[in-house]
Amino acid sequence: xxxxxxxxxxxDMIDRAGAQTAALAEDIFRHPELxxxxxxxxxxxxxxxxxxxxxxxxxxxxxxxxxxxxxAAPGPRVALLGELDAVVCPAHPAADPASxxxxxxxxxxxxxxxxxxxxxxxxxxxxxGLAGEVLLMLAPAEEYVEIEYxxxxxxxxxxxxxxxxxxxxxxxxxxxxxxxxIPHLSAQPPGKKASMGGTTNGFIGKLVRFAGEEAHAGAEPxxxxxxxxxxxxxxxxxxxxxxxxxxEDHVRVHPIITRGGDVVNVVPAxxxxxxxxxAATMEAAVTANRRxxxxxxxxxxxxxxxxxxxxxxxxxPRRLAPALDAVVRDNLAALLGADAVGDGEHGAxxxxxxxxxxxxxxxxxxxxxxxxxxxxxxxRVTDARLAYTVPxxxxxxxxxxxxxxxxxxxxxxxxxxxxxxxxxEYVRLWxxxxxxxxxxxxxxxxx
Numbered sequence: 001x002x003x004x005x006x007x008x009x010x011x012d013m014i015d016r017a018g019a020q021t022a023a024l025a026e027d028i029f030r031h032p033e034l035x036x037x038x039x040x041x042x043x044x045x046x047x048x049x050x051x052x053x054x055x056x057x058x059x060x061x062x063x064x065x066x067x068x069x070x071x072a073a074p075g076p077r078v079a080l081l082g083e084l085d086a087v088v089c090p091a092h093p094a095a096d097p098a099s100x101x102x103x104x105x106x107x108x109x110x111x112x113x114x115x116x117x118x119x120x121x122x123x124x125x126x127x128x129g130l131a132g133e134v135l136l137m138l139a140p141a142e143e144y145v146e147i148e149y150x151x152x153x154x155x156x157x158x159x160x161x162x163x164x165x166x167x168x169x170x171x172x173x174x175x176x177x178x179x180x181x182i183p184h185l186s187a188q189p190p191g192k193k194a195s196m197g198g199t200t201n202g203f204i205g206k207l208v209r210f211a212g213e214e215a216h217a218g219a220e221p222x223x224x225x226x227x228x229x230x231x232x233x234x235x236x237x238x239x240x241x242x243x244x245x246x247x248e249d250h251v252r253v254h255p256i257i258t259r260g261g262d263v264v265n266v267v268p269a270x271x272x273x274x275x276x277x278x279a280a281t282m283e284a285a286v287t288a289n290r291r292x293x294x295x296x297x298x299x300x301x302x303x304x305x306x307x308x309x310x311x312x313x314x315x316x317p318r319r320l321a322p323a324l325d326a327v328v329r330d331n332l333a334a335l336l337g338a339d340a341v342g343d344g345e346h347g348a349x350x351x352x353x354x355x356x357x358x359x360x361x362x363x364x365x366x367x368x369x370x371x372x373x374x375x376x377x378x379x380r381v382t383d384a385r386l387a388y389t390v391p392x393x394x395x396x397x398x399x400x401x402x403x404x405x406x407x408x409x410x411x412x413x414x415x416x417x418x419x420x421x422x423x424x425e426y427v428r429l430w431x432x433x434x435x436x437x438x439x440x441x442x443x444x445x446x447x
Contacts, residue, residue, distance in 0.1 A: 003404040006126040010396040011335075014120040018389040024048070025112035025388045029094060029381075032086030032101040032108075035141025035164060036062045036153065041084045041111060045138045048115045052122050054136070061167035062159065066137040069121060075132025075407035076414070079180035080117055080395045082110030083142040083164070091377040104379040106185030106370060109387050111138055113183060116392035121399065130403040132410065135177060140164035142352055144314065147207055147274045148258065151312065161313055161430075162205060163352035169359060169426055178410045179324050179361040179417075181398050182353060183391040185381075188368035193336045193386060195366045196329045198344025200351055201250055203278035203314035204289045204437055208255075208296055210234070211306040214262075214269040224267030225304050228260055231271045234299025234307070241291050249284035250348045253277050253292055276314055278350055282433055285314075289437040311437055313430040318354040321361035323416040327409065328363045331397040335390055349374075358426055361417040363398075367391050 014021070028041055045065045046056045054067035063084060068077075085107060090100035118136050121127045127134070141150075141164035150162040161167045168174065188195060210231050215224030238253055245251035255275035261268030277292050279285035293309055300307035332341045344366060353364050369387030372378035381387045402410035421429065 001129050003400050006129050006400045006404065007397045009124040010120040010126040010400065011393045013124040014116050014389060014392045014396060017116060017119060018385060021112050021116040021388045021392060022384045024115065025108050028108040028111055029103045032094070032096050032103045033084070034088065034099055034101045034146060035085040035143055036150065036159070038063045038084035038140055042138065045084070045111055045115060049118065049136060052118055054118070060173055061140055061164055061171060063140040064138060064164060064168060064173070066135060066173070069118060069127055069134040069136060071130035071132050071134070071403060072128050073131040073406070075130070075403060076178035076410040077133045077135055077176050078399050078402050078410055079135040079137055079174065079177045080114050080399060081180055081182035082114040082138050083107040084111060084138050084140050085143050085164070087143045087375050088145050089375060089377060092379070093377070104375050104377070105143065106387070107142065109185050109381070109391060110183060112388050113391035113395055114138060116389070117395035117399070120392065120396045126396070126400055130400060132403045132407045134399050134403070137173070139168060144205060144276070144350070147205055147312070148272070151207055151310065163315060163355065165352040166313065166315075166355050169355060169423060172423055174356070174359060177360055178414045179321070179402065180356060181324070181328060181363045181395060183365050183367050183394055185370045185387055186366035186368065186374065187370050187372065188366070189342065191340070192342040193340040193368045194332045195342040195344045196325050196332070197320060198366065199320060199346045200318045200354055201252065201278040201280055201348050202282050202285055202317040202354055203276040203350050204285055204434070205312035205314040206273070206275045206277065207310040207312065208273040208275070209308045210271045210300055211308070212267065212269045212303070215267045217265045217267050221267055224269070226267050227271040227305050228268040230300045230303045230305035230307070231257060231273060232299070233302045234296045237295030237298050238292055241295060244291065245288060246284070248280070250280040250346065251278065251284060251288045252348050253288065276350070278348060280317060280346065282316065286433060286437045290439070293438065311434050313434065315350040315352050316354040316358055318351065318364065319357040321357070321363055321413065321417055323413045324361045324363045327401050327413070328365050328394065328398050331394050331401065332365060334397070335393055355426070358421045358429070359423070360420055361413050365394065367394070
C-alpha cells in the first residue's frame with residue numbers, strides 16, 4: 001500500500017479513538033507533576049504502551065519512558081517525542097495545591113498524542129507497511145524550574161544536566177535515531193491552526209547566593225550585613241545593563257528571589273536568586289552572562305556581602321531542519337488545509353529541543369486548540385480535537401512518510417541536515433560554553 005493509504009488508515013483509527021485520547025490527556029492535565037518527579041504520568045504512559053504490546057523502558061533520565069515499535073523491515077529509526085512535566089503556575093485553576101504545578105504549557109497533550117499515534121500505527125496495521133523503527137519516547141523535565149532542587153540532584157550525581165532531553169542525550173538514549181518530531185500546543189493567530197519553523201533562544205542557568213551577617217533588624221542593624229540589599233543592588237545592576245544588549249540578540253534576564261531572609265526581625269544573611277541569561281545565540285548569551293556576573297559581584301561589594309555564582313548548562317538555541325519541517329508541514333496541510341498552517345517566528349523562550357537539534361534533525365510544530373498565555377493562569381484547551389487528535393495524526397502521518405519505501409525520506413532528511421554533534425561533543429560543548437561564560441572572573445567567583 002502506498003504511504004497515503006497507510007496514513008488514511010492510521011488517521012481514521014486515531015480519529016475514532018479521539019474521545020479516549022482526550023480523556024487520557026485530561027486525566028494527566030488534572031494531575032500535573034514537575035520535572036524529574038513525573039511518576040504518575042510516566043506510569044500512565046508505560047501502561048498504555050504495554051497495552052499495545054510493546055516492551056517499555058522506564059526510569060530514563062529519572063522518570064522518562066520509551067518503547068520501540070519495530071516495522072516490517074530494517075531501516076532508519078524515527079523518534080516521536082512528548083514531554084511529561086508541568087510548569088509551576090499556582091494561580092492556574094487546575095494547579096496542584098501542594099506543588100503549584102499546572103499544565104499551563106500543554107505537555108499533557110504531547111503525552112496523549114504520542115500514545116495515540118502509537119495506537120494508530122499499530123492497530124491500523126500501518127507499521128507493517130514500513131521499514132525501520134519508531135522510537136516512542138516521553139521525556140522528563142523540559143521546564144527548567146526548581147533549579148536549586150535540580151542542582152542538588154546534580155551534586156549527588158543523579159543527573160549532570162538539568163533538562164530531561166539533555167540528560168537523555170548524555171546517557172545515549174538517542175543513539176541511532178535518524179530524526180525526531182515533537183508537537184507543541186500554542187495559541188494561533190486568527191485564521192491559523194498551526195505553525196512551522198519558529199526558532200528559540202538559548203540560555204545559561206544561574207543559581208546565586210548572597211551571604212551577609214545576621215543581626216537584630218530593629219535594635220542593631222548596623223552590626224549586620226544585609227544580603228537582601230546586596231541582591232537588590234545586583235538586580236538593579238542587571239536592570240541597567242539592559243540598554244547594552246542588542247535588539248537582534250533577544251537577550252532576556254529575569255531573576256527571581258527564592259529566599260529573601262529567614263524572619264523579619266533579623267537582618268537577612270542568606271539570600272538566593274535563580275535566573276536565566278537568554279539570547280538568540282550562545283555567543284550573545286556568553287557575553288551577557290559575563291556582564292550579569294559583574295553586576296552580581298558589584299551588588300555584593302556595595303554592601304560588603306559575599307556572593308557565590310553557580311553557572312549551569314541551560315538550553316541551546318533551536319536549529320531548524322527544513323527538509324524534515326517540509327514533511328511535517330505537508331501532513332499539517334493535509335489534516336488542516338494549507339492556508340491554516342502559518343510560519344513561526346523567533347521566540348525568546350527556550351526548550352531542550354534546541355539541544356536535541358544539535359545531535360539530529362528535529363521538527364517542533366506548533367498546533368492550536370488552546371487560548372491564553374503560555375505559563376499563565378488563562379492557558380486552556382478550547383478545541384479537544386485540534387489539541388489532542390490532530391497532533392497524534394500528525395505524528396503518525398510523518399512517521400509513515402519517513403519510513404515508507406525502505407525509509408528513503410528519513411535518510412534524505414538526515415543527509416540534508418549536515419553536520420551534527422556526537423554525544424561526547426555535545427557534553428564538551430557545554431563545558432566549553434560555561435568556561436567561556438565565566439572567563440576572566442575572580443577565582444571562586446563562579447562554579
